[in-house]
Amino acid sequence: MGFVLLSWPSMAHKPLRELASAGGVSLGTAQAVVDDLTRAGYLYEVAGERRLGRAGELLNRWSEAYSTRLAPVLSLGDFEASDISWWRDSEDELTRLDVQVGGEAAASVLDPHLIPSTLTLYADERPRSLIGKHRLARAEQAGNVHVRRRFWTVARQAWIVPPTLIYADLLASGDPRQREHADRIRLSGDRLAHLDRL
Known part of the structure; x- marks a missing residue:
């Protein structure tokens, strides 16, 4: 789901169900990812709307995880x-x-x-x-x-x-x-x- 947020940053404010569908993950997984990204400061709220922040840093982390975990499967x-x-x-x-x-x-x-x-x-x-x-x-x-x-x-x-x-x-x-x-x-x-x- 990090890929979806990095590729289409405007999707950060979309409902959780839509984010889950776009990322091809379950609702529970989407919630866990949003929670993790929020705790780490990559997602934050402005006037009740989620936004993506520190995206360059997130791109570094996602690219590394892609290389070692996702790409091989x-x-x-x-x-x-x-x-x-x-x-x-x-x-x-x-x-x-x-x-x-x-x-x-x-x-x-x-x-x-x-x-x-x-x-x-x-x-x-x-x-x-x-x-x-x-x-x-x-x-x-x-x-x-x-x-x-x-x-x-x-x-x-x-x-x-x-x-x-x-x-x-x-x-x-x-x-x-x-x-x-x-x-x-x-x-x-x-x-x-x-x-x-x-």
Whole structure:
């Protein structure tokens, strides 16, 4: 649920049930998270309305937790492709299949200095037609195409995942080059820079 608040800060004032639904968690879990974030000073009230504060610090903590706890359990499969550039011309196809691009491929949209060597896709289930069409072969090891389960339910507004997740994906990669690009998009991207000002 921290991801939802960081990606859509205006949702902080929404009713608990709506926050739970957006984050794909139970009402009890949502209440516990709100309580924890309030105690830690990341959520506070103004005129009876919840607001997000110290969001840059929360982004640091969430990205670290994503890397160690959440990312490892999201895998829907690792694949190998001889060419991953097809995704750039596939916005309509990806949107139709409700698949979003994350990781360094998505980062290359925000930062043209980055030439991605991997592709990360987020979907509710393994996109078999996409895998078949683009000849993605199951990888014995890590592969260069990673398919992950989408863990939020906020209405998809773009074929690229929110910058919050792009940033966390880059940090979680463990690749110094990707971490450097994570720093660059955090400083230059409006949405991430805005979190550091909250």
